[in-house]
Amino acid sequence: MTRVLRLILIAGLAALVVSCTGYRRPPTAFHQVLTEPYQLDSGDKLRLVVFGQSDISSTYTVDQAGHISVPLIGAVAARGKTTSDVERAIATKLRAGYIRNPDVSVEIEQYRPFFIMGEVRTPGQYPYVAGLTAQTAVAIAGGFSARGYQKSVDITRQINGKVLTGRVPITDPIRPGDTIYIRERLF
Structure with a gap:
Protein backbone atom coordinates (compact mmCIF):
# COMPACT_ATOMS: atom_id res chain seq x y z
CA MET A 1 0.00 0.00 0.00
CA THR A 2 2.80 2.45 0.77
CA ARG A 3 4.31 1.91 -2.67
CA VAL A 4 1.01 2.81 -4.36
CA LEU A 5 0.66 5.83 -2.08
CA ARG A 6 4.19 6.95 -3.00
CA LEU A 7 3.43 6.64 -6.72
CA ILE A 8 0.25 8.69 -6.33
CA LEU A 9 2.15 11.32 -4.34
CA ILE A 10 4.93 11.51 -6.97
CA ALA A 11 2.39 11.78 -9.80
CA GLY A 12 0.54 14.52 -7.91
CA LEU A 13 3.74 16.49 -7.28
CA ALA A 14 4.74 16.15 -10.94
CA ALA A 15 1.33 17.46 -12.05
CA LEU A 16 1.64 20.35 -9.58
CA VAL A 17 5.09 21.33 -10.86
CA VAL A 18 3.94 21.20 -14.49
CA SER A 19 0.84 23.30 -13.72
CA CYS A 20 2.90 25.87 -11.80
CA THR A 21 5.18 26.62 -14.72
CA GLY A 22 2.33 28.51 -16.40
CA TYR A 23 3.94 28.12 -19.82
CA ARG A 24 2.16 30.19 -22.46
CA ARG A 25 3.26 29.38 -25.98
CA PRO A 26 3.45 32.66 -27.91
CA PRO A 27 0.89 33.07 -30.70
CA THR A 28 2.13 32.86 -34.31
CA ALA A 29 1.73 36.63 -34.73
CA PHE A 30 4.17 37.13 -31.84
CA HIS A 31 7.17 36.09 -33.93
CA GLN A 32 5.70 36.96 -37.33
CA VAL A 33 5.77 40.68 -36.45
CA LEU A 34 9.57 40.46 -36.18
CA THR A 35 9.88 40.09 -39.97
CA GLU A 36 7.27 42.69 -40.93
CA PRO A 37 7.95 46.40 -41.57
CA TYR A 38 8.14 48.41 -38.35
CA GLN A 39 4.89 50.11 -37.35
CA LEU A 40 5.07 53.40 -35.51
CA ASP A 41 3.43 54.07 -32.15
CA SER A 42 3.41 56.58 -29.30
CA GLY A 43 6.88 57.57 -28.15
CA ASP A 44 8.68 57.07 -31.46
CA TYR A 111 12.49 54.18 -31.12
CA ARG A 112 10.06 54.14 -28.20
CA PRO A 113 11.54 52.57 -25.05
CA PHE A 114 11.19 49.02 -23.79
CA PHE A 115 10.39 48.08 -20.20
CA ILE A 116 11.88 45.37 -18.02
CA MET A 117 10.47 44.13 -14.70
CA GLY A 118 10.87 41.30 -12.26
CA GLU A 119 14.09 39.67 -11.18
CA VAL A 120 16.67 42.09 -12.61
CA ARG A 121 18.91 44.42 -10.64
CA THR A 122 17.52 47.67 -12.08
CA PRO A 123 14.00 47.27 -13.48
CA GLY A 124 12.59 50.18 -15.46
CA GLN A 125 12.32 51.87 -18.82
CA TYR A 126 15.27 51.85 -21.24
CA PRO A 127 15.92 53.23 -24.72
CA TYR A 128 15.53 50.67 -27.49
CA VAL A 129 18.47 49.98 -29.79
CA ALA A 130 18.01 47.93 -32.97
CA GLY A 131 18.99 44.28 -32.59
CA LEU A 132 18.23 43.87 -28.87
CA THR A 133 17.49 40.43 -27.50
CA ALA A 134 15.92 39.68 -24.14
CA GLN A 135 19.37 38.71 -22.88
CA THR A 136 20.95 42.05 -23.83
CA ALA A 137 17.96 43.85 -22.33
CA VAL A 138 18.66 42.05 -19.03
CA ALA A 139 22.31 43.14 -19.27
CA ILE A 140 21.20 46.76 -19.80
CA ALA A 141 19.06 46.45 -16.66
CA GLY A 142 22.09 45.42 -14.58
CA GLY A 143 21.79 41.66 -15.02
CA PHE A 144 19.67 39.06 -13.26
CA SER A 145 19.00 39.31 -9.56
CA ALA A 146 20.13 36.38 -7.42
CA ARG A 147 16.68 34.79 -7.86
CA GLY A 148 16.20 35.49 -11.59
CA TYR A 149 15.20 32.63 -13.90
CA GLN A 150 17.74 32.74 -16.73
CA LYS A 151 16.37 30.44 -19.45
CA SER A 152 13.19 32.16 -20.63
CA VAL A 153 11.28 35.41 -20.19
CA ASP A 154 7.71 36.62 -20.57
CA ILE A 155 7.29 39.34 -23.18
CA THR A 156 4.17 41.45 -23.55
CA ARG A 157 3.84 43.02 -26.98
CA GLN A 158 1.12 45.00 -28.74
CA ILE A 159 0.35 43.65 -32.21
CA ASN A 160 -2.37 45.17 -34.40
CA GLY A 161 -4.06 46.74 -31.39
CA LYS A 162 -4.04 43.52 -29.34
CA VAL A 163 -1.85 42.95 -26.29
CA LEU A 164 -0.21 39.51 -26.43
CA THR A 165 2.06 37.81 -23.89
CA GLY A 166 4.31 34.87 -24.60
CA ARG A 167 7.10 32.97 -22.91
CA VAL A 168 10.17 32.91 -25.11
CA PRO A 169 13.83 31.86 -24.83
CA ILE A 170 16.24 34.46 -23.45
CA THR A 171 17.81 34.76 -26.91
CA ASP A 172 14.60 35.99 -28.60
CA PRO A 173 14.64 39.49 -30.13
CA ILE A 174 12.59 42.25 -28.56
CA ARG A 175 10.76 45.15 -30.19
CA PRO A 176 10.32 48.79 -29.18
CA GLY A 177 7.53 49.10 -26.62
CA ASP A 178 7.89 45.50 -25.36
CA THR A 179 7.57 44.76 -21.66
CA ILE A 180 9.91 42.01 -20.48
CA TYR A 181 9.20 40.17 -17.25
CA ILE A 182 11.89 38.06 -15.56
CA ARG A 183 10.38 35.36 -13.36
CA GLU A 184 11.75 34.10 -10.07
CA ARG A 185 13.37 30.67 -10.20
CA LEU A 186 12.13 27.95 -7.90
CA PHE A 187 15.55 26.80 -6.65
Missing part, protein backbone atom coordinates in the same frame (compact mmCIF):
# COMPACT_ATOMS: atom_id res chain seq x y z
CA LYS A 45 10.67 60.13 -32.57
CA LEU A 46 10.65 60.84 -36.29
CA ARG A 47 12.99 63.02 -38.33
CA LEU A 48 10.97 64.74 -41.05
CA VAL A 49 12.78 66.42 -43.93
CA VAL A 50 10.89 68.34 -46.61
CA PHE A 51 13.42 69.42 -49.23
CA GLY A 52 13.65 73.20 -49.38
CA GLN A 53 11.37 73.71 -46.36
CA SER A 54 13.50 74.24 -43.27
CA ASP A 55 10.50 75.49 -41.24
CA ILE A 56 8.80 72.10 -41.58
CA SER A 57 11.89 69.89 -41.44
CA SER A 58 12.39 68.87 -37.80
CA THR A 59 12.05 66.08 -35.26
CA TYR A 60 8.53 65.08 -34.21
CA THR A 61 7.36 62.68 -31.50
CA VAL A 62 4.35 60.45 -32.02
CA ASP A 63 1.91 61.58 -29.30
CA GLN A 64 -0.44 59.51 -27.13
CA ALA A 65 -3.17 59.78 -29.76
CA GLY A 66 -0.79 58.35 -32.38
CA HIS A 67 -0.26 61.55 -34.38
CA ILE A 68 2.51 63.99 -35.19
CA SER A 69 1.73 67.68 -35.50
CA VAL A 70 3.35 69.26 -38.57
CA PRO A 71 3.29 73.01 -39.29
CA LEU A 72 0.88 74.06 -42.08
CA ILE A 73 -0.91 70.72 -42.27
CA GLY A 74 -1.65 69.87 -38.61
CA ALA A 75 -2.05 66.35 -37.24
CA VAL A 76 -0.87 63.40 -39.31
CA ALA A 77 -1.78 59.86 -38.21
CA ALA A 78 1.32 57.76 -37.48
CA ARG A 79 0.21 54.92 -35.16
CA GLY A 80 0.23 51.59 -36.96
CA LYS A 81 1.83 53.14 -40.05
CA THR A 82 5.29 52.68 -41.55
CA THR A 83 7.60 55.61 -42.24
CA SER A 84 6.71 55.29 -45.95
CA ASP A 85 3.00 55.60 -45.11
CA VAL A 86 3.67 58.78 -43.12
CA GLU A 87 5.82 60.21 -45.94
CA ARG A 88 2.96 59.71 -48.41
CA ALA A 89 0.37 61.21 -46.02
CA ILE A 90 2.49 64.32 -45.41
CA ALA A 91 3.25 64.76 -49.12
CA THR A 92 -0.46 64.46 -49.97
CA LYS A 93 -1.42 67.09 -47.37
CA LEU A 94 1.36 69.45 -48.47
CA ARG A 95 0.38 69.04 -52.13
CA ALA A 96 -3.16 70.15 -51.27
CA GLY A 97 -2.43 73.88 -51.42
CA TYR A 98 0.96 74.42 -49.77
CA ILE A 99 3.80 72.96 -51.87
CA ARG A 100 3.51 72.05 -55.54
CA ASN A 101 5.75 68.97 -55.59
CA PRO A 102 6.97 68.16 -52.05
CA ASP A 103 9.97 65.88 -51.59
CA VAL A 104 9.33 64.29 -48.18
CA SER A 105 11.55 61.95 -46.16
CA VAL A 106 10.65 60.40 -42.79
CA GLU A 107 12.96 58.21 -40.75
CA ILE A 108 13.03 56.98 -37.18
CA GLU A 109 15.37 59.06 -35.07
CA GLN A 110 14.66 57.20 -31.82
Whole structure:
Protein backbone atom coordinates (compact mmCIF):
# COMPACT_ATOMS: atom_id res chain seq x y z
CA MET A 1 0.00 0.00 0.00
CA THR A 2 2.80 2.45 0.77
CA ARG A 3 4.31 1.91 -2.67
CA VAL A 4 1.01 2.81 -4.36
CA LEU A 5 0.66 5.83 -2.08
CA ARG A 6 4.19 6.95 -3.00
CA LEU A 7 3.43 6.64 -6.72
CA ILE A 8 0.25 8.69 -6.33
CA LEU A 9 2.15 11.32 -4.34
CA ILE A 10 4.93 11.51 -6.97
CA ALA A 11 2.39 11.78 -9.80
CA GLY A 12 0.54 14.52 -7.91
CA LEU A 13 3.74 16.49 -7.28
CA ALA A 14 4.74 16.15 -10.94
CA ALA A 15 1.33 17.46 -12.05
CA LEU A 16 1.64 20.35 -9.58
CA VAL A 17 5.09 21.33 -10.86
CA VAL A 18 3.94 21.20 -14.49
CA SER A 19 0.84 23.30 -13.72
CA CYS A 20 2.90 25.87 -11.80
CA THR A 21 5.18 26.62 -14.72
CA GLY A 22 2.33 28.51 -16.40
CA TYR A 23 3.94 28.12 -19.82
CA ARG A 24 2.16 30.19 -22.46
CA ARG A 25 3.26 29.38 -25.98
CA PRO A 26 3.45 32.66 -27.91
CA PRO A 27 0.89 33.07 -30.70
CA THR A 28 2.13 32.86 -34.31
CA ALA A 29 1.73 36.63 -34.73
CA PHE A 30 4.17 37.13 -31.84
CA HIS A 31 7.17 36.09 -33.93
CA GLN A 32 5.70 36.96 -37.33
CA VAL A 33 5.77 40.68 -36.45
CA LEU A 34 9.57 40.46 -36.18
CA THR A 35 9.88 40.09 -39.97
CA GLU A 36 7.27 42.69 -40.93
CA PRO A 37 7.95 46.40 -41.57
CA TYR A 38 8.14 48.41 -38.35
CA GLN A 39 4.89 50.11 -37.35
CA LEU A 40 5.07 53.40 -35.51
CA ASP A 41 3.43 54.07 -32.15
CA SER A 42 3.41 56.58 -29.30
CA GLY A 43 6.88 57.57 -28.15
CA ASP A 44 8.68 57.07 -31.46
CA LYS A 45 10.67 60.13 -32.57
CA LEU A 46 10.65 60.84 -36.29
CA ARG A 47 12.99 63.02 -38.33
CA LEU A 48 10.97 64.74 -41.05
CA VAL A 49 12.78 66.42 -43.93
CA VAL A 50 10.89 68.34 -46.61
CA PHE A 51 13.42 69.42 -49.23
CA GLY A 52 13.65 73.20 -49.38
CA GLN A 53 11.37 73.71 -46.36
CA SER A 54 13.50 74.24 -43.27
CA ASP A 55 10.50 75.49 -41.24
CA ILE A 56 8.80 72.10 -41.58
CA SER A 57 11.89 69.89 -41.44
CA SER A 58 12.39 68.87 -37.80
CA THR A 59 12.05 66.08 -35.26
CA TYR A 60 8.53 65.08 -34.21
CA THR A 61 7.36 62.68 -31.50
CA VAL A 62 4.35 60.45 -32.02
CA ASP A 63 1.91 61.58 -29.30
CA GLN A 64 -0.44 59.51 -27.13
CA ALA A 65 -3.17 59.78 -29.76
CA GLY A 66 -0.79 58.35 -32.38
CA HIS A 67 -0.26 61.55 -34.38
CA ILE A 68 2.51 63.99 -35.19
CA SER A 69 1.73 67.68 -35.50
CA VAL A 70 3.35 69.26 -38.57
CA PRO A 71 3.29 73.01 -39.29
CA LEU A 72 0.88 74.06 -42.08
CA ILE A 73 -0.91 70.72 -42.27
CA GLY A 74 -1.65 69.87 -38.61
CA ALA A 75 -2.05 66.35 -37.24
CA VAL A 76 -0.87 63.40 -39.31
CA ALA A 77 -1.78 59.86 -38.21
CA ALA A 78 1.32 57.76 -37.48
CA ARG A 79 0.21 54.92 -35.16
CA GLY A 80 0.23 51.59 -36.96
CA LYS A 81 1.83 53.14 -40.05
CA THR A 82 5.29 52.68 -41.55
CA THR A 83 7.60 55.61 -42.24
CA SER A 84 6.71 55.29 -45.95
CA ASP A 85 3.00 55.60 -45.11
CA VAL A 86 3.67 58.78 -43.12
CA GLU A 87 5.82 60.21 -45.94
CA ARG A 88 2.96 59.71 -48.41
CA ALA A 89 0.37 61.21 -46.02
CA ILE A 90 2.49 64.32 -45.41
CA ALA A 91 3.25 64.76 -49.12
CA THR A 92 -0.46 64.46 -49.97
CA LYS A 93 -1.42 67.09 -47.37
CA LEU A 94 1.36 69.45 -48.47
CA ARG A 95 0.38 69.04 -52.13
CA ALA A 96 -3.16 70.15 -51.27
CA GLY A 97 -2.43 73.88 -51.42
CA TYR A 98 0.96 74.42 -49.77
CA ILE A 99 3.80 72.96 -51.87
CA ARG A 100 3.51 72.05 -55.54
CA ASN A 101 5.75 68.97 -55.59
CA PRO A 102 6.97 68.16 -52.05
CA ASP A 103 9.97 65.88 -51.59
CA VAL A 104 9.33 64.29 -48.18
CA SER A 105 11.55 61.95 -46.16
CA VAL A 106 10.65 60.40 -42.79
CA GLU A 107 12.96 58.21 -40.75
CA ILE A 108 13.03 56.98 -37.18
CA GLU A 109 15.37 59.06 -35.07
CA GLN A 110 14.66 57.20 -31.82
CA TYR A 111 12.49 54.18 -31.12
CA ARG A 112 10.06 54.14 -28.20
CA PRO A 113 11.54 52.57 -25.05
CA PHE A 114 11.19 49.02 -23.79
CA PHE A 115 10.39 48.08 -20.20
CA ILE A 116 11.88 45.37 -18.02
CA MET A 117 10.47 44.13 -14.70
CA GLY A 118 10.87 41.30 -12.26
CA GLU A 119 14.09 39.67 -11.18
CA VAL A 120 16.67 42.09 -12.61
CA ARG A 121 18.91 44.42 -10.64
CA THR A 122 17.52 47.67 -12.08
CA PRO A 123 14.00 47.27 -13.48
CA GLY A 124 12.59 50.18 -15.46
CA GLN A 125 12.32 51.87 -18.82
CA TYR A 126 15.27 51.85 -21.24
CA PRO A 127 15.92 53.23 -24.72
CA TYR A 128 15.53 50.67 -27.49
CA VAL A 129 18.47 49.98 -29.79
CA ALA A 130 18.01 47.93 -32.97
CA GLY A 131 18.99 44.28 -32.59
CA LEU A 132 18.23 43.87 -28.87
CA THR A 133 17.49 40.43 -27.50
CA ALA A 134 15.92 39.68 -24.14
CA GLN A 135 19.37 38.71 -22.88
CA THR A 136 20.95 42.05 -23.83
CA ALA A 137 17.96 43.85 -22.33
CA VAL A 138 18.66 42.05 -19.03
CA ALA A 139 22.31 43.14 -19.27
CA ILE A 140 21.20 46.76 -19.80
CA ALA A 141 19.06 46.45 -16.66
CA GLY A 142 22.09 45.42 -14.58
CA GLY A 143 21.79 41.66 -15.02
CA PHE A 144 19.67 39.06 -13.26
CA SER A 145 19.00 39.31 -9.56
CA ALA A 146 20.13 36.38 -7.42
CA ARG A 147 16.68 34.79 -7.86
CA GLY A 148 16.20 35.49 -11.59
CA TYR A 149 15.20 32.63 -13.90
CA GLN A 150 17.74 32.74 -16.73
CA LYS A 151 16.37 30.44 -19.45
CA SER A 152 13.19 32.16 -20.63
CA VAL A 153 11.28 35.41 -20.19
CA ASP A 154 7.71 36.62 -20.57
CA ILE A 155 7.29 39.34 -23.18
CA THR A 156 4.17 41.45 -23.55
CA ARG A 157 3.84 43.02 -26.98
CA GLN A 158 1.12 45.00 -28.74
CA ILE A 159 0.35 43.65 -32.21
CA ASN A 160 -2.37 45.17 -34.40
CA GLY A 161 -4.06 46.74 -31.39
CA LYS A 162 -4.04 43.52 -29.34
CA VAL A 163 -1.85 42.95 -26.29
CA LEU A 164 -0.21 39.51 -26.43
CA THR A 165 2.06 37.81 -23.89
CA GLY A 166 4.31 34.87 -24.60
CA ARG A 167 7.10 32.97 -22.91
CA VAL A 168 10.17 32.91 -25.11
CA PRO A 169 13.83 31.86 -24.83
CA ILE A 170 16.24 34.46 -23.45
CA THR A 171 17.81 34.76 -26.91
CA ASP A 172 14.60 35.99 -28.60
CA PRO A 173 14.64 39.49 -30.13
CA ILE A 174 12.59 42.25 -28.56
CA ARG A 175 10.76 45.15 -30.19
CA PRO A 176 10.32 48.79 -29.18
CA GLY A 177 7.53 49.10 -26.62
CA ASP A 178 7.89 45.50 -25.36
CA THR A 179 7.57 44.76 -21.66
CA ILE A 180 9.91 42.01 -20.48
CA TYR A 181 9.20 40.17 -17.25
CA ILE A 182 11.89 38.06 -15.56
CA ARG A 183 10.38 35.36 -13.36
CA GLU A 184 11.75 34.10 -10.07
CA ARG A 185 13.37 30.67 -10.20
CA LEU A 186 12.13 27.95 -7.90
CA PHE A 187 15.55 26.80 -6.65
